[in-house]
Amino acid sequence: MKRPMKRLYPIIPLIEERAARDQVPHRADAPTSEALGYPGELVEDWQARAIERLGERVAGSRALRVFMDSCTRCGACTDKCHYFLGTHDPNNMPVARQELLRAVWRRYHTWSGRWFPWLVGARDLTRERLDDWYRYFHQCSECRRCAVFCPQGIDTSEVSMAGRDILATVGLGQRYGQTIVEKAGRLGNNLGLKRPALADVLESLEEDILEETGVAVRLPLDRTGCEILVVTPSADFFAEPHVDGLIGYAKVLHAAGVSWTFSSHASEAANFGLFAGNLEQERQLAERLMTAVITLGVSRLVIGECGHAWRVAGARLPALVGDLSMLAKGRAEHLCELTVELLQAGRIRLDPARNAGVVATYHDSCNVARGAMMGERADGAFELPRRLLRAAVPEFVEMAESSTRRQTFCCGGGGGLLSDELLPLRVQGAEPRARALRSVVDERAVTHLVAICAICKTQFGSVLPAHQLGQVQVTSLHALVGDALVLAVPPGDPDRHEAPVT
Amino acid sequence: MAGRLAGPLFTLVIAWSLGALLWRMVRWVRTPQPVPVPLTPAPRTRAGVLARLGAELFAFRSLFRASRITWAASLALHYGLLGILLVHARFLMPVLPTWMVPVLQISGWATLLTLTGIAVLAARRMLIDRLRWISVPSDHLHLVLLATIVLGGAALKRWWPTDLYATGVFLRGALTLDWQPPPMHAGLWLHLGSVLLLIAVFPISKLVHGLAIPFTPTWNTRGR
Numbered sequence: 001m002k003r004p005m006k007r008l009y010p011i012i013p014l015i016e017e018r019a020a021r022d023q024v025p026h027r028a029d030a031p032t033s034e035a036l037g038y039p040g041e042l043v044e045d046w047q048a049r050a051i052e053r054l055g056e057r058v059a060g061s062r063a064l065r066v067f068m069d070s071c072t073r074c075g076a077c078t079d080k081c082h083y084f085l086g087t088h089d090p091n092n093m094p095v096a097r098q099e100l101l102r103a104v105w106r107r108y109h110t111w112s113g114r115w116f117p118w119l120v121g122a123r124d125l126t127r128e129r130l131d132d133w134y135r136y137f138h139q140c141s142e143c144r145r146c147a148v149f150c151p152q153g154i155d156t157s158e159v160s161m162a163g164r165d166i167l168a169t170v171g172l173g174q175r176y177g178q179t180i181v182e183k184a185g186r187l188g189n190n191l192g193l194k195r196p197a198l199a200d201v202l203e204s205l206e207e208d209i210l211e212e213t214g215v216a217v218r219l220p221l222d223r224t225g226c227e228i229l230v231v232t233p234s235a236d237f238f239a240e241p242h243v244d245g246l247i248g249y250a251k252v253l254h255a256a257g258v259s260w261t262f263s264s265h266a267s268e269a270a271n272f273g274l275f276a277g278n279l280e281q282e283r284q285l286a287e288r289l290m291t292a293v294i295t296l297g298v299s300r301l302v303i304g305e306c307g308h309a310w311r312v313a314g315a316r317l318p319a320l321v322g323d324l325s326m327l328a329k330g331r332a333e334h335l336c337e338l339t340v341e342l343l344q345a346g347r348i349r350l351d352p353a354r355n356a357g358v359v360a361t362y363h364d365s366c367n368v369a370r371g372a373m374m375g376e377r378a379d380g381a382f383e384l385p386r387r388l389l390r391a392a393v394p395e396f397v398e399m400a401e402s403s404t405r406r407q408t409f410c411c412g413g414g415g416g417l418l419s420d421e422l423l424p425l426r427v428q429g430a431e432p433r434a435r436a437l438r439s440v441v442d443e444r445a446v447t448h449l450v451a452i453c454a455i456c457k458t459q460f461g462s463v464l465p466a467h468q469l470g471q472v473q474v475t476s477l478h479a480l481v482g483d484a485l486v487l488a489v490p491p492g493d494p495d496r497h498e499a500p501v502t
Numbered sequence: 503m504a505g506r507l508a509g510p511l512f513t514l515v516i517a518w519s520l521g522a523l524l525w526r527m528v529r530w531v532r533t534p535q536p537v538p539v540p541l542t543p544a545p546r547t548r549a550g551v552l553a554r555l556g557a558e559l560f561a562f563r564s565l566f567r568a569s570r571i572t573w574a575a576s577l578a579l580h581y582g583l584l585g586i587l588l589v590h591a592r593f594l595m596p597v598l599p600t601w602m603v604p605v606l607q608i609s610g611w612a613t614l615l616t617l618t619g620i621a622v623l624a625a626r627r628m629l630i631d632r633l634r635w636i637s638v639p640s641d642h643l644h645l646v647l648l649a650t651i652v653l654g655g656a657a658l659k660r661w662w663p664t665d666l667y668a669t670g671v672f673l674r675g676a677l678t679l680d681w682q683p684p685p686m687h688a689g690l691w692l693h694l695g696s697v698l699l700l701i702a703v704f705p706i707s708k709l710v711h712g713l714a715i716p717f718t719p720t721w722n723t724r725g726r
Contacts, residue, residue: 014631015632058533059533061534061536062534062717062719063535063539063718065533066717069710069714070710070718071708071711073638073708074572075626075630075632076564076568078632078633090636093635093636095636096635099636112706118639119643120707147541148541150564151558151564151568151576152711152714152715153564158539315539315540315726316538319536319537319538331726369542371542373542373543373544373546373726378543378545381542382543
């Protein structure tokens with residue numbers, strides 16, 4: 001298929017010193033930080049403790065150790081970050097972001113930096129630099145696009161994560177991220193939904209679906225003895241357009257006659273411990289999933305439409321929680337894999353005519369594209385969602401090649417930056433995606449932007465109007481799949497007799 | 503006096519460099535990686551991982567994606583240097599074997615390739631505002647050092663001849679601890695001195711970057 005617009009940026013913008021200086025996330029409040037085991041405010045000996053923590057981080061991570069040593073400042077990454085392309089602030093060039101940390105590493109932890117700081121670009125850790133750490137490690141969405149182009153395979157997200165952890169350790173935590181980690185650890189999900197509220201939501205959604213389709217589709221909670229546990233970002237329970245995706249999941253699983261359930265204990269797929277660079281937090285949140293798997297007695301763990309949740313569950317789960325042999329496939333699965341499996345087995349049928357008028361394009365979410373494998377094929381993370389989309393809509397259009405698949409741009413709100421005070425940054429960070437999208441809207445009359453990540457969906461909903469793309473409908477993949485689904489009663493299922501046969 | 507010290511100094515610097523490189527690699531290997539961080543899509547087999555590392559090591563695949571000009575210049579620089587190193591193997595051999603004769607023929611092309619690469623990399627570092635902004639003094643100096651070595655070597659070969667046989671005796675002596683003085687020749691001393699500096703800083707500067715590639719967890723980890 002011909003793709004419009006080959007080069008998104010024929011000319012790379014010139015740098016503008018400190019253009020994004022004012023975009024700083026709110027600091028965490030003391031009680032939240034303390035609840036997570038961090039100091040409530042900047043500690044007095046912050047310099048010594050930050051330098052020490054930096055040493056610990058490097059000693060504990062081969063990735064970080066190699067990345068500290070191997071950058072040549074070749075500049076291959078300098079025009080690859082959406083925040084650089086959007087803000088023009090040179091500190092948002094991935095290499096510059098890394099150098100914020102690496103220059104301090106050289107100063108205190110290497111021989112050349114101790115003796116010849118002026119020669120090798122080593123820098124003292126001043127209060128000013130610490131503030132720059134806070135500023136620019138929170139202008140990175142940890143999307144890893146730069147790593148795709150780095151001839152050393154350096155992953156800036158590892159640097160940003162380490163930087164955020166060091167900052168939290170000396171008392172400079174980010175409010176949005178820490179509030180969420182604290183809530184998810186205490187209540188099981190990022191929204192702080194308790195079980196009764198969750199049950200209410202699911203029940204009212206069941207009524208909505210019945211009213212709309214005449215089919216009694218269930219959204220079971222804490223049902224034991226099922227085959228599948230579905231864990232999804234809690235935004236799916238409430239936010240628009242996420243909830244339409246949730247309804248889509250339920251319709252698919254109903255139509256295929258799968259026995260499945262949600263869990264109130266693991267009512268959150270998202271794991272902001274990853275964004276914070278705190279392995280212990282990440283592990284504790286991930287363990288909720290395994291507890292639910294075991295107590296509910298399911299044999300398959302399926303992750304809904306959430307980008308970084310899939311990175312955690314798909315690529316990091318065994319390292320975090322250990323043995324997964326209680327799962328039928330020995331691993332977590334992505335919902336798209338399951339839906340494709342059901343489609344191929346003929347257990348569900350999709351009729352794209354039911355989405356008449358929809359011209360859809362697909363945004364590869366960064367963590368899905370670059371963070372974990374999906375299905376059995378190497379390019380499953382790109383192909384499986386597209387296969388579903390093609391089967392669900394009459395017309396599917398690709399955006400520019402430099403903005404899809406492994407080269408996809410972050411939506412501009414990932415990595416724990418989806419907070420209101422960072423809205424100007426999020427608008428600027430969405431610029432590359434908006435460019436690619438505008439081109440297919442103008443040339444191919446695209447109506448829907450499809451994503452499989454809760455953050456992407458929320459972010460696009462908020463920022464596309466600022467790019468004069470408010471007319472494009474941001475949609476869950478499974479919302480379109482659910483709309484295209486031919487809902488019928490699986491034969492021989494007495495539980496479903498109330499559903500009309502179509 | 504200086505002539506007699508040159509051999510032991512050479513031996514010492516080479517020993518330091520090899521030792522430090524080994525230490526650095528051991529430290530990379532021994533640093534734990536608690537969670538896998540593959541950059542996906544990642545190969546699922548060991549052979550696939552080797553192929554990925556090979557493509558990065560020998561063809562600079564990711565750099566190709568990033569910028570064709572930087573890629574071409576880097577390839578020219580590195581393969582030019584490889585050619586130059588091959589030509590220098592003559593100094594390790596007391597008698598020139600016949601199969602070395604065609605190898606020596608690439609000398610001019612290898613030099614040209616290397617110098618072109620250095621020139622392009624230096625130019626972009628100075629001309630492109632983003633590159634200028636991220637560069638530190640040692641980035642420029644590494645290129646200056648390389649250019650000094652290559653230009654000095656080219657001068658020795660073409661316009662400022664020295665005793666190649668005695669140079670070989672000196673070099674083999676330094677490697678076998680049978681130290682011999684090098685010819686007293688300003689051009690040769692400049693060349694050897696700059697090479698010595700390069701070898702000395704190699705393990706404690708960004709010059710180690712190529713060795714780090716096999717240890718990079720984003721690439722050497724299998725996708726599930």
